[in-house]
Every structure is written in C-alpha cells, then in structure tokens.
Amino acid sequence: MSFSVGQRYLSTTELELGLGIITQVDHRMIEIFFPAAEDRRTYASNNAPLSRITFKAGDTFSDREGNEYKVIEVTENNGLNIYLAEDPNGEVRPVPELEIGDQVSLNAPWERLSAGNIDGSQWFHLRYKSLLERERLEQAKYYGLMGPRISLTPHQFFIANNVANRPCPRVLLADEVGLGKTIEAGLIIHQQLMNGRANRVLISVPDTLVHQWLVEMLRKFNLHFSVYDRERALEPEAFEQNQLILISNKLWHEEEIHQSALSANWDLLVVDEAHHLHWSESEISEEYRHIQALADKSSGLLLLTATPEQLGVEGHFARLHLLDPQRFNSLDQFKTQEENYYQISSAINELVDSDEVSGECLAEIKKMSDDSVLAELIETFESSQTNENKQSLINHLIDHHGTGRVLFRNTRSAIKGFPQRILQEQALEKPELFSSHSLTPEKGLDERQWLEVDPRVKYLIELYKQLKDKLLIICRNSETALALEEHLRLREGLKTTAFHEGMSIIEQDRSAAYFSDMEDGAQLLICSEIGSEGRNFQFAHHIVMYDLPAHPDLLEQRIGRLDRIGQTEDIKIHVPYFSGTVQEIYKRWYDEGLFAFSQSCATGEALVQKYQERLNKCIETNDPALTDALISDTAKDNQALKAKIDAGRDRLLELNSCQPIQALQIIHEIEDFEFDDPKKFMDTAFNCFGIDRERHSENTWVVKAGEQMLTDHFPGVTDEAITVTYDRDRALEREDFQFLTWEHPMVTGVMDLVCDHHYGNAAFSLIKDQRLKPGTLYVETLHTPVVQAAKSSQCYRFMPKSVIRHVVSHDSRDFTEYLTDQHLHEHRQKISKAIRHEVIKSQKDLIFKVFQIAEKQAKSKLAGLVKTANERADQVLDHEINRLISLKNFNPNIRQEEIDALINQKEACKTAIDSCQIKLEAIRVIVNGS
Ligand SMILES: Nc1ncnc2c1ncn2[C@@H]1O[C@H](COP(=O)(O)OP(=O)(O)OP(=O)(O)O)[C@@H](O)[C@H]1O
Structure with a gap:
C-alpha cells in the first residue's frame, strides 16, 4: 500500500472506529485519525491492518453533513481521490475524499x-458463526486469559485475572523463584492487548534473558516482540516504529537510547529482575533512575523480582515507590506501617483461620483504622459469622490496608506440590596448590596447573559417568567455567557446553538449547554465575555447586534454575568441598545453620547481616569450636526468625496473591469455555477458503495453503505446512505446534477476515x-x-x-x-x-x-x-x-x-x-x- 496524508482507510480489525484519515506518513510508520471514534492509531506501514476506501462510478456515499452523492467519475491528485459526484439536488461537483462522512x-x-x-450457503453459515463466536469470545469472563499455551496453574490465573482487569495496572509480581512471574506478566500483557487497554508495550530485561523472553512471549502467548539491539535502538524514532519492544536494560546507559525511548508513549512497561534497581537513602543507582524515568512515562508498570524484601527494606520501598510514588513516598512511614501490621497480624490470622472468631480479635482489627465501612462490616460479621460476611470483611481489609493491591507474592509453602531438594555432599582433600581461605581457590592460578590437581574435576567425571543424566554446574567465575568446560570436553571427551558472560547472547542461547536437547544435547552445562538468574533448566534434576556463593540468596537463585514449575523429580544438589577449608564452613553454615539446601530460604539476608562478622572470624581462624558455635547460634536464630515470620505472616498479602477456591473457579470456567473448541468452526473456514488440511495424529492436523486458496491473506497460513492442535496438553508437549484456541490469532483472524469483509x-x-x-x-x-x-x-x-x-x-x-x-x-x-x-x-x-x-x-x-x-x-x-x-x-x-x-x-x-x-x-x- 502506498500511503498519503488525507487518504481514507477502514481498520479491518476495528471496523467500529469508522472511516479514518491518514495524518502522518514516514518511511516506516503511519498515523491515522478516526474522527467518529476520536481515536488515533499508529501502525508500522508494512503490516497496517487497513483497507483503503475508494468508490467507483455508480457507487453512492455520504459526506460529513449526511448528504448523499452518486459517483460519476474518479480522478486522482497527489495520491488523493477526487469524486465527480451528483448531489441530491442533481448538481454535479468535485468532492475530495477528505469530505466523505466518517461513519461506515x-x-x-x-x-x-x-x-x-x-x-x-456455506459462506453465510461461516459468517453467522463468525459473528456469534466473536461475540461469545468478547463477552467471555476471562477474555484474554484463555489463549496462551500454558498449563492452567491456579495461582497464576488468580493474579492475572486480578491485575488484568485494572485500567492501568502497576504492580510488583514477586512470587518465589520459578513459580511463574514471567508467565503471570505474559498473561497480563496478553489480556491488556486483547481488550485494547494496552497497545504499546516495552519489556526491559537483563541481557542474558532477552532471548528467553522473546521465545516465551512468542511460543506461549503468540506475541511477536521486536528485539532492539544497540544499532536498532539508535535509529531515528526507533521506539515509535513498533508496538511491542523487548530490550536489554544495559542499553539504557546510552543516553541517546534512553531519551529516544522516553520520547515515545507506553501503555505498559515490564521490568524483569527488578531487584537490580538499587536504591538507598544515600545512593540511588543509575539503573533505578533510568527505569524511574520510563515508569513515569508509562501508564502501566509490571516489576518482577523473586526477592522483593530480602535485599533490604529500602530497596523494597523504592520499587513500590516506582509503582505508586504518591502512596509510597516516605520510607519512615512505610517502615512504621509494616511494624503496625505486625502488631495485628495474629488477629488477622485468627480471622482467616478460625471457624469462630473471638470478640477480642475483631476489636483488635477494628483498631486498625476509624474507617466506618470496616466498622460496619465487623458488626455484620459479629452478628452473623457466615462465610460470605467473613469474605467481605477480608476483601475489604485486603483492599484498604498494606501493600495489598500492589504486591503479589506466592510462596512454595503456600502453593505446595513442589519436589524435594536433596543435598548430596562430597568431602574432598584440598590440594597443596589451593588456599584454605578462598571459596574459589583456583582463581588467578594457571589453569594447566589447577585443572591437573583439582579433585573436583575427577569427582565431576565420575558423577557424569555414574548418573548418565543432565548436570547443571555452576561456578562463580567465568574463567573457571571456561577452563573447566574446555578441559572436560577436549581432554576428557565429555559432552559439555559452557554459558558465561564472555559469550554473545546468541552463543549463550545456542549453548542453553544444546543442553536442553534431550536426544543429542550436551550432558553437562557449565555456567558462571549469570546462569543462575532467570533461566529455565527444570528438565535437569541435578545441580552441582562447583563452588558455593557468598550469599544465601544467590544459592537460592542457583537452585531455582531446577526448582521451577515443570520440575518432575526431586532435585539433587551436589556439593563437593574441601575439608577443613572455608568451603566446608560455608557448606555447613548453609546446611546446618540456614537449611538453605533443603528449603527455600527467606531468612538469608537477615542472618547474613547478623552473622557476617562471626563468619569472617571463623574463616580467618579456621577454629572448629568457633564454627560450631556460629552454626548452632545461626540455627537457633533461624528457627526463631522463621517462627516470627510465620507468626507475622502477611496473610492479607497471601490472600491477595491467591485464594485457592476462587483460583480454581477461574480454571474451571476456562476449561468449560474451551470444552467447545474451535475445530468445527475452523474446518468450515478451511473448506470455504480452500485451505488444505490433513490429519497428523490425535487431535492434530497439518494445514497449508491449497492450490485453490481464495485469499492471499488467510491468517497464519502459507505454502509451508504448519501443524495445529486444539488440545492444551498436546500443545504443551509440542511447542512447535500451533495451539488453536478461540483467542489464537489464526482463529480471531478468520473471524475478522470474514466479518470485516464481504464474505x-x-x-x-x-x-x-x-x-x-x-x-x-x-x-x-x-x-x-x-x-x-x-x-x-x-x-x-x-x-x-x-x-x-x-x-x-x-x-x-x-x-x-x-x-x-x-x-x-x-x-x-x-x-x-x-x-x-x-x-x-x-x-x-x-x-x-x-x-x-x-x-x-x-x-x-x-x-x-x-x-x-x-x-x-x-x-x-x-x-x-x-x-x-x-x-x-x-x-x-x-x-x-x-x-x-x-x-x-x-x-x-x-x-x-x-x-x-x-x-x-x-x-x-x-x-x-x-
Ligand atoms: N502455567 C505454566 N504453564 C507452562 N509452563 C509454565 C507455567 N508456569 C511456569 N512455567 C514454566 O516454569 C518455568 C518458570 O516460570 P517463570 O520463568 O515464569 O518463573 P519466574 O518466577 O519468572 O522465575 P525466576 O524467579 O527464575 O525469574 C518456566 O520454564 C516457565 O515456562
């Protein structure tokens, strides 16, 4: 299509906008204004869903005043049509297309x-079905949540449903590692795009996760994001050229790129691994400032982090401040509120858990505020303790107090059903070459020397042979990972691959894909610490800590690569360590003090703060008595802290994050809706449009353009065959198949194709x-x-x-x-x-x-x-x-x-x-x- 300012177009996907006028054209983008709907759209010019409206001799049209004209002749001037037309009085005059009425x-x-x-008849039948099904879909209660290729996991749908219905969602998705924050964000984005609340979405993630996000959005959500590298981001008006953009957050350091992104408008900004946005009262990081500026320009904001509070209350507050600067504007006030909540948490617990709630408990809750609605709800509940009254009171409390509407956090202990974590430790003798005081004693040594003497190498080779299973190995340093991988591959002939920051993103992805190939792939993936964040390796069941990290949160991130949704077996955590060295001290401290190998550890940061100095002393002196005392004190404190966290558990936050009965209800309703899948409808469409279809296997078909195909633009169909299935389980097994739900772009595209054209x-x-x-x-x-x-x-x-x-x-x-x-x-x-x-x-x-x-x-x-x-x-x-x-x-x-x-x-x-x-x-x- 060749566009000129002033031409009239219809949106083929949004007919209700009426007839639009092109208002701006540049080499990649066009802007169009729809006067009837007073709405403006920007499209990439190479795939704008627009259809030019031109009349021919004999056609009739109305002008803006509603006068009817009959076209006698059409001429063109600078790309614009001029109609020589007869008005109702029989007068003939030229009418430029700009004067045509805006209603269709x-x-x-x-x-x-x-x-x-x-x-x-079959065409009429298809049209009727398209109209009916389009209406049924748009009216569906969970419109926008039913299409993605994901398993129907209740806590994720509970959050997505809760957030997606908000006009400008600004929330922190903070489920524990591996519980599906990316999936929740994808569901919210998908729903916001489908119901038109969002059109322009920017996702900013660490460099190492760009490709994984791209693939997840495409495969699971049918969302085609454009990945911006440096070159692309530096193009003039780069951020206006696409509606869905995915970018590495390291690019924000270039002022020109940051400014260019700021000059565009965003409906939704999504930031993964948001704990990297450091903030303290004395120092605000550059990363934080960059995202803050973008967050100010976007109506919606999704921040994702698995460690919202562990890295300190200041950072937590700062991220909440990004979401809602008015609400979270004073750190001190925030700390006081948190403390106040702790005071009434046992009353909330009683309200939630008890069948008969005491008067003291309700009196305590009443003290929370002088809110008259709260008082009324308490009174109603006191006079009749029904489930319904209780639920209204709880809902009111969630709505009115704390971080309820902003923060979502699900934990393994609340969700349950996760596999066990099993520690498999191996004491080794430290070689002479290594120092006793370093967690990474090989660092700085000549690799030819240390690889020869390091007993962990032999240990790994034996494990490899004995297990015959995938092993994820994490080392703190990339030099170690690189040297080890080369040694095992070239000298020992093992099937290995590496993953570290010295590799390009493409090389990293290739390496991760090679490891994930279950038939011919690598058996060992040797990563530096960057492999411990965000990546999906749940198909493996064994992880080796070649060395231990210095912070328990990092240990949790490492284990989280395997302990994720989709993990089918218990996870074996292999820890080789040198006896009598710092490695043993850390291993014991994590294991016996923090229980960090067997459970997800929420107390890590607090215990590090308290015990770091004593830990350093133990390392320095290597005195077993000191170490025993440290471990025993840590364990006691850990238990006390856990009990305190449990007692002060923010039940309102838990209830905001997932209410199991309601969550299951959502799942059941989605299952009911998709029970009647679109197969029959699509078969009629395939027949009408001349699309070839062949059975592939159970509930699966191969589809491709037929020789007699009626249109060049049948959504998603080309000369190359694609395989489609209507079955969610099958689609989950085979991500290379298209999962045809009522929300799939091919199915909605057919409805639009039929309804918005003459068919x-x-x-x-x-x-x-x-x-x-x-x-x-x-x-x-x-x-x-x-x-x-x-x-x-x-x-x-x-x-x-x-x-x-x-x-x-x-x-x-x-x-x-x-x-x-x-x-x-x-x-x-x-x-x-x-x-x-x-x-x-x-x-x-x-x-x-x-x-x-x-x-x-x-x-x-x-x-x-x-x-x-x-x-x-x-x-x-x-x-x-x-x-x-x-x-x-x-x-x-x-x-x-x-x-x-x-x-x-x-x-x-x-x-x-x-x-x-x-x-x-x-x-x-x-x-x-x-
Ligand atoms: N409902 C689902 N259906 C299918 N796969 C899922 C679902 N939920 C999560 N997964 C898979 O489980 C893994 C973990 O999910 P995800 O990456 O969203 O978790 P996360 O909380 O963002 O993890 P991290 O804390 O490591 O960033 C991913 O491989 C994801 O594809």
Whole structure:
C-alpha cells in the first residue's frame, strides 16, 4: 500500500472506529485519525491492518453533513481521490475524499445482493458463526486469559485475572523463584492487548534473558516482540516504529537510547529482575533512575523480582515507590506501617483461620483504622459469622490496608506440590596448590596447573559417568567455567557446553538449547554465575555447586534454575568441598545453620547481616569450636526468625496473591469455555477458503495453503505446512505446534477476515422442506449493533455485538424460530449460479420489501439493547468508580489516575452507546424448492 496524508482507510480489525484519515506518513510508520471514534492509531506501514476506501462510478456515499452523492467519475491528485459526484439536488461537483462522512456504510450487503454478487450457503453459515463466536469470545469472563499455551496453574490465573482487569495496572509480581512471574506478566500483557487497554508495550530485561523472553512471549502467548539491539535502538524514532519492544536494560546507559525511548508513549512497561534497581537513602543507582524515568512515562508498570524484601527494606520501598510514588513516598512511614501490621497480624490470622472468631480479635482489627465501612462490616460479621460476611470483611481489609493491591507474592509453602531438594555432599582433600581461605581457590592460578590437581574435576567425571543424566554446574567465575568446560570436553571427551558472560547472547542461547536437547544435547552445562538468574533448566534434576556463593540468596537463585514449575523429580544438589577449608564452613553454615539446601530460604539476608562478622572470624581462624558455635547460634536464630515470620505472616498479602477456591473457579470456567473448541468452526473456514488440511495424529492436523486458496491473506497460513492442535496438553508437549484456541490469532483472524469483509454477506440458499409451501421465498437478515468507539473504552462489555437474526417470508410472516441456521443447513440443496442470479433479478422488488420488514424488526430491538447497555454501563462502572472513591478515602494506595480513567471510560462508553446504530451484517434469500 502506498500511503498519503488525507487518504481514507477502514481498520479491518476495528471496523467500529469508522472511516479514518491518514495524518502522518514516514518511511516506516503511519498515523491515522478516526474522527467518529476520536481515536488515533499508529501502525508500522508494512503490516497496517487497513483497507483503503475508494468508490467507483455508480457507487453512492455520504459526506460529513449526511448528504448523499452518486459517483460519476474518479480522478486522482497527489495520491488523493477526487469524486465527480451528483448531489441530491442533481448538481454535479468535485468532492475530495477528505469530505466523505466518517461513519461506515452499514448497508453494504443489500447493495451487494441487489448487484447480483451472491455467495453460497456455506459462506453465510461461516459468517453467522463468525459473528456469534466473536461475540461469545468478547463477552467471555476471562477474555484474554484463555489463549496462551500454558498449563492452567491456579495461582497464576488468580493474579492475572486480578491485575488484568485494572485500567492501568502497576504492580510488583514477586512470587518465589520459578513459580511463574514471567508467565503471570505474559498473561497480563496478553489480556491488556486483547481488550485494547494496552497497545504499546516495552519489556526491559537483563541481557542474558532477552532471548528467553522473546521465545516465551512468542511460543506461549503468540506475541511477536521486536528485539532492539544497540544499532536498532539508535535509529531515528526507533521506539515509535513498533508496538511491542523487548530490550536489554544495559542499553539504557546510552543516553541517546534512553531519551529516544522516553520520547515515545507506553501503555505498559515490564521490568524483569527488578531487584537490580538499587536504591538507598544515600545512593540511588543509575539503573533505578533510568527505569524511574520510563515508569513515569508509562501508564502501566509490571516489576518482577523473586526477592522483593530480602535485599533490604529500602530497596523494597523504592520499587513500590516506582509503582505508586504518591502512596509510597516516605520510607519512615512505610517502615512504621509494616511494624503496625505486625502488631495485628495474629488477629488477622485468627480471622482467616478460625471457624469462630473471638470478640477480642475483631476489636483488635477494628483498631486498625476509624474507617466506618470496616466498622460496619465487623458488626455484620459479629452478628452473623457466615462465610460470605467473613469474605467481605477480608476483601475489604485486603483492599484498604498494606501493600495489598500492589504486591503479589506466592510462596512454595503456600502453593505446595513442589519436589524435594536433596543435598548430596562430597568431602574432598584440598590440594597443596589451593588456599584454605578462598571459596574459589583456583582463581588467578594457571589453569594447566589447577585443572591437573583439582579433585573436583575427577569427582565431576565420575558423577557424569555414574548418573548418565543432565548436570547443571555452576561456578562463580567465568574463567573457571571456561577452563573447566574446555578441559572436560577436549581432554576428557565429555559432552559439555559452557554459558558465561564472555559469550554473545546468541552463543549463550545456542549453548542453553544444546543442553536442553534431550536426544543429542550436551550432558553437562557449565555456567558462571549469570546462569543462575532467570533461566529455565527444570528438565535437569541435578545441580552441582562447583563452588558455593557468598550469599544465601544467590544459592537460592542457583537452585531455582531446577526448582521451577515443570520440575518432575526431586532435585539433587551436589556439593563437593574441601575439608577443613572455608568451603566446608560455608557448606555447613548453609546446611546446618540456614537449611538453605533443603528449603527455600527467606531468612538469608537477615542472618547474613547478623552473622557476617562471626563468619569472617571463623574463616580467618579456621577454629572448629568457633564454627560450631556460629552454626548452632545461626540455627537457633533461624528457627526463631522463621517462627516470627510465620507468626507475622502477611496473610492479607497471601490472600491477595491467591485464594485457592476462587483460583480454581477461574480454571474451571476456562476449561468449560474451551470444552467447545474451535475445530468445527475452523474446518468450515478451511473448506470455504480452500485451505488444505490433513490429519497428523490425535487431535492434530497439518494445514497449508491449497492450490485453490481464495485469499492471499488467510491468517497464519502459507505454502509451508504448519501443524495445529486444539488440545492444551498436546500443545504443551509440542511447542512447535500451533495451539488453536478461540483467542489464537489464526482463529480471531478468520473471524475478522470474514466479518470485516464481504464474505457471505449476501447469499442465496435453495432448501427442500416438505412442511413448507413449495416456491415460497424468505429473506434472512443478520444485524448487529455498532458502537463507533475505541476498543479501549470497553463498550463491548456493555453493548455486545449481539447478532439479531430474522427470517421473514414473502407474505411478511416471521419464520425465525422455525428456519434456524441448523435447519437450513440440513435442508440445503444444490443450485446453479445462473438460477440464483435469475431469481434475485426477477424478485428484486419483493426481496427488497421483505428485507425492509426484517430490518424494521431488527431496528425495533435496538432501543431495548441501548437501554440495557446503558443500565449495564451505569451499574458496572458506577460500582467500580464508587468502590475506588471509597477506597481512596482510607487507602492512598488507590491512584487518582485509576479513578479518572474509569470516569472517562464511563463517559466515552455512554456517548458511544447512545449513538449506536444497527448494521446489516448479512442478507440471504431462501427459496423452498418443490
Ligand atoms: N502455567 C505454566 N504453564 C507452562 N509452563 C509454565 C507455567 N508456569 C511456569 N512455567 C514454566 O516454569 C518455568 C518458570 O516460570 P517463570 O520463568 O515464569 O518463573 P519466574 O518466577 O519468572 O522465575 P525466576 O524467579 O527464575 O525469574 C518456566 O520454564 C516457565 O515456562
């Protein structure tokens, strides 16, 4: 397409926007304004979903004042059409395309039918199904959460559902390592994009995770992010050129790139491994400043970290500050609130756990604030301790206090069902060459020397042979990893590969992929510390600590590579160490003091703070008595701290992060929705459009463009075969198959292709039904209400595109109930094109008369639909607005922007609903043969 400013286009995916005007064109991007919806869109020019509107001689159109014109001749000036057209008074004048009205013609099917341009029954059937299914999908309660190729894991869907319904979500996803924060973020992004709340998303992640995010977003969520490397990011207006961008956060250090990203608008910014954003009262890191500037420019923000508080309360506060600067604006106040919560936590525990809640407990909770709603809810609950009253009280507490709405954190202990972690230690004798005081004694030595004498090398070789299974080996230094890998591969002939910061991202990915190949891949992956963050290696069950890290949180990150969702076996943690050295001290301290090998360790940072000095002393003196005392004191403190954490457990946070019954309910409803999969619908579409399809295996098919394919743009289909399945389990097993759900771009693309084009909108069917009079003619119409408003206004929630179907006989009788789509399908007969044309031509006046009756009936339903939609919008949006306003009185956690966004949304919705029109989607002439 060649675009010029002033040309008129329709959005093929958002017809309700009306007719748009191109307002800006550069070599990659175009901007288009839709006056009817007062909405603007920016598209990449090479794949904009737009269709140019041009008229030819004989066509009619209306101008902005609603005057109708008939085209006599079309000329072109600088890429713009000028229509020589006759106005209603018979005067002929040139009308530039800019003057064409902004509403789309809603009667195209009739015009097509009367021009004799007719399709067969199967096309009408496909159109009807597309309209019905599109409406069903958009009305689905969990719209946007059902398409991704992921297993239906309750805690993830609970969070995603909770967050995705917010107008501008700004939250911290802080589940423990490996519980699926990336998946939760993907679900939220997917839902926000599908329901139009977000269009532009920027994901910023550590360099090592760029590719993994790219693949996860594509394979699991069908989201095509553009990866920006330095060169790409430095292009002029680089960040305007794509809607979905993935970038390494190291690039923000280049001011030009950072400024360029800041000059673009973002609906959603996603930052992974957010604990790297260091902040303290005395020093704010550059990384933090960079993200802070971007976060200010984005309406939504998702921060991901597995260690929200462990690295200190200051950092935790600073990240919450990024999410909501007004709410989290004083560190001292934040610390006091946390302390206050601790005071009432046992009362909250009792409320949550107890079948009969005591008066003292409720009195304690009442002291939390002088909130009158809280007092009322407590009173109601006191007089009748039902589950429903309890739930209302708990929901109110979650909403009004603490970090509830902002922070989500699921833990293994709350979720359960994870495999065991088993320590397999091996004491070794330290070679002379190594010092006793270093965790990495080989560092700085000549590799030819240390590799010869290091007993860990022999130990590894034996483990390799004995286990015959994948082994992930982590070393602190990349030099060690590199030397070890080369030695094992070249000198010992083992099947190994390396992963360290000296490799490019592509090399790292290649290496990770080689390790993950279960048939011909490497058996050993030797990583430096960078392999311990974010990566997915849960297909392996053995991890070797070639050395130990100096902080327990890093140990947890390392183990987290295997201890992740999808791990099917217990995890063996192999720890070789040199007896009588610092290595043994650390191993014992982690194992016997912190229990850090067997359990996820939440007390690490606190114990490091308390015991680091004593630990250093033990290392310095190597005195066994001192070490024993250190370990025994640490263990006691650890237990006490755990008990304290348990007692002061933020139950409100836990409940905000997952309520199992509700979470399961979401899963069941999604399962119910997908029970009726899109196979039948897609088969009809494949048949109509001439797409080849062959059975591959159970519930799996191979699909490719057929020789007779009717369109060049059937979504997702090319000459190259693709394999599709409708089964979630099968799709999870085989990521190379397309998982066709109702939300898959191929399925929604087919619905759009059919509904937004002429396919099946004017049809003819011959039927044979002996219960009807032979030769009778019927007209069937499909109408939908059309609200010309931006998708983000969410009008479809209140005014669904309900299909209004009517069948009227030649003598004006209503046959809608009797002649159902199914009935017509079952009684259809073959008929030649020539006869179809003949009937339409000869019966045009009668058909028009019957069509007008059907249309009148459809219009009479519109007033009712508008009324219901207005009532629904009032009810739902007023409820949401009032709830937020009331919450804001007690909890500054609620941002004014959220309330404003809802108020604006309500106004936009109601205006659009009031000006709703009825659109003829399709017309079919039916004749009962003799
Ligand atoms: N619902 C799911 N369906 C399929 N795979 C999943 C699901 N949830 C998580 N996984 C897989 O489990 C692994 C861990 O998930 P993810 O990477 O999202 O966790 P994380 O919390 O972000 O981890 P980390 O703390 O290491 O960054 C990944 O391989 C992911 O693909």
